[in-house]
Amino acid sequence: MTIKIERPVLKWHENLYFPAIWGGIKVTSRHFWKTVGNWISGKKYGMITSTGRVTMEYPEEKWAVPNEYRGAPTLVKDPDGRIKCVACQLCEFVCPPRAITITPEPIPGQLPNATVEKWPKEFEIDMLRCIYCGLCEEVCPEEAIFLLKDYSFVGESREELVHNKERLLELGGMRQDKIYKWKNK
Amino acid sequence: MMTEPMIAGLWTDTVSFFGVHAVAVVLLKIAVVLFALLGLVSYTVLAERRISAFIQDRLGPNRVGWFGLLQPVADSFKFLLKENVMPAHVNRIYYVLAPCIALAPALLTFIVIPFGNTLAGEPMVIANLNVGVLWMFSIASLGVYGIVLGGWASNSKYPFLGGIRSSAQMISYEISMGLSLIPVFMHVGSLNLTEIVNAQSHRWLFLHPNLFLAFLIFMISSFAETNRLPFDLPESEQELVGGYHTEYGSMKFALFFLAEYANMITASALMVTLFFGGWQVPFALPESLSHPVTWLAPFVFQPVGFVYILSFFLKMLLFLGVFIWIRWTLPRFRYDQLMNLGWKVFLPMALANVFVMGIWMALSV
Ligand code: SF4
Numbered sequence A: 001m002t003i004k005i006e007r008p009v010l011k012w013h014e015n016l017y018f019p020a021i022w023g024g025i026k027v028t029s030r031h032f033w034k035t036v037g038n039w040i041s042g043k044k045y046g047m048i049t050s051t052g053r054v055t056m057e058y059p060e061e062k063w064a065v066p067n068e069y070r071g072a073p074t075l076v077k078d079p080d081g082r083i084k085c086v087a088c089q090l091c092e093f094v095c096p097p098r099a100i101t102i103t104p105e106p107i108p109g110q111l112p113n114a115t116v117e118k119w120p121k122e123f124e125i126d127m128l129r130c131i132y133c134g135l136c137e138e139v140c141p142e143e144a145i146f147l148l149k150d151y152s153f154v155g156e157s158r159e160e161l162v163h164n165k166e167r168l169l170e171l172g173g174m175r176q177d178k179i180y181k182w183k184n185k
Numbered sequence B: 001m002m003t004e005p006m007i008a009g010l011w012t013d014t015v016s017f018f019g020v021h022a023v024a025v026v027l028l029k030i031a032v033v034l035f036a037l038l039g040l041v042s043y044t045v046l047a048e049r050r051i052s053a054f055i056q057d058r059l060g061p062n063r064v065g066w067f068g069l070l071q072p073v074a075d076s077f078k079f080l081l082k083e084n085v086m087p088a089h090v091n092r093i094y095y096v097l098a099p100c101i102a103l104a105p106a107l108l109t110f111i112v113i114p115f116g117n118t119l120a121g122e123p124m125v126i127a128n129l130n131v132g133v134l135w136m137f138s139i140a141s142l143g144v145y146g147i148v149l150g151g152w153a154s155n156s157k158y159p160f161l162g163g164i165r166s167s168a169q170m171i172s173y174e175i176s177m178g179l180s181l182i183p184v185f186m187h188v189g190s191l192n193l194t195e196i197v198n199a200q201s202h203r204w205l206f207l208h209p210n211l212f213l214a215f216l217i218f219m220i221s222s223f224a225e226t227n228r229l230p231f232d233l234p235e236s237e238q239e240l241v242g243g244y245h246t247e248y249g250s251m252k253f254a255l256f257f258l259a260e261y262a263n264m265i266t267a268s269a270l271m272v273t274l275f276f277g278g279w280q281v282p283f284a285l286p287e288s289l290s291h292p293v294t295w296l297a298p299f300v301f302q303p304v305g306f307v308y309i310l311s312f313f314l315k316m317l318l319f320l321g322v323f324i325w326i327r328w329t330l331p332r333f334r335y336d337q338l339m340n341l342g343w344k345v346f347l348p349m350a351l352a353n354v355f356v357m358g359i360w361m362a363l364s365v
């Protein structure tokens, strides 16, 4: 069935375009002066509408990301200061873009957590490859890798954006642990 | 203005005595006008970005310099330093030629505009042509060739459509644009822009009912001539991906961009000159401004000359503002709507206007 949409029949003065142009100019002027007013009166941003601000001046102001936000993957330590990763390499294999490279090594004997078989000698995540999918966090049997909220990484070279073990641990920090699975092994 | 002709005579004598001076003065005027024009172009771009931002509740470029005032400088460096990519499928000669052809007429047309009365006896117009307006029209329509050529040379469908639209658009507005000005010439009796301005010393032309209609037609056609919304059919970024300049990048794109804004400035200047008294000031100026001063030893000039230039400049800014404001207010006309408007509305209207003007003049003799 065809639906015929009736075009409105314009009156002669509407056909002149001028009423419409004038109406449009009124709308744009209203927005213009309101924004200029806000800007001059120090509110500084674009017009603040019911849906919130239109412009956010980014480097000075940042979005408050929600808690479940998937930002950069990082390595964490438990409250005893032990690196939780056991270098099982599951994350390395699950990572879709192959951003993770792990070099495992046996934990040197004198360390208190030497009961664990291995730890990563080097742990690299290439942030230029990472797609923030969170699979590494999901797959990790030790809850050793977490995606935090950081999302903005800037570097001047490709090397700078490959996060090594130190950087990952520094970003990850300490995380409360309920189980202490390896403590009394 | 009592001493002005005297100074003028003196200065002209001196100048013609040293023929070199005449050339030097003209070159100086060209240099000043060219740089002022290009500077104004870049700041019009900034103004457009800022105003459009405010209209859309945004902030616009506000980082470079104070309130973003150095943004044009940053932009020009960016354009100059950008890699100059030429797509493999373009027609190389025309591809390079097109932006130049678009920009040159835009700058050339300004030379007949009187942007001030006289300064140090020197008329403030680069070329005081007797056929000023005709020159303006003939050169300004060359700008369209730049666009058509750009669309053709790009060898790609969207630019091509943009080029076609541009030529179709040109034939639909240019006749009414030219005809709309005939009442002005009937009224003033001259094609020389300086004389048209002088004729407005008591009453600006737009106050005359016929000429007001002429002004409306001319202004609307100017929007089409300068490819500005609501008539930016050759560009229409939503449907033609930028139209004629889709395949252009870096400085070549910038030239098209500059051409558009230079055209806008010239169109504003022309509207001011033809209908709004050019450099005239609507009120009496204090007598003291007309006394010649000699700050710079050999040059004797009257400060009032600067006031006239300023007056012209401010009026021009007003029209630039109108151009910008309209762009962010009105949606784009459809292709056939523009052609209808040009052929079926403005052409008869302009013709009738000429006719009525003739009757008016016959009756008022
Ligand atoms: S978040 Fe996804 S892409 Fe990034 S490192 Fe983890 S598994 Fe790889």
Ligand code: SF4
Pocket: A084, A085, A086, A087, A088, A089, A090, A091, A092, A102, A139, A140, A141, A142, A143, A144, A145
């Ligand atoms: S982070 Fe987790 S999954 Fe990856 S190697 Fe370490 S323990 Fe295994």
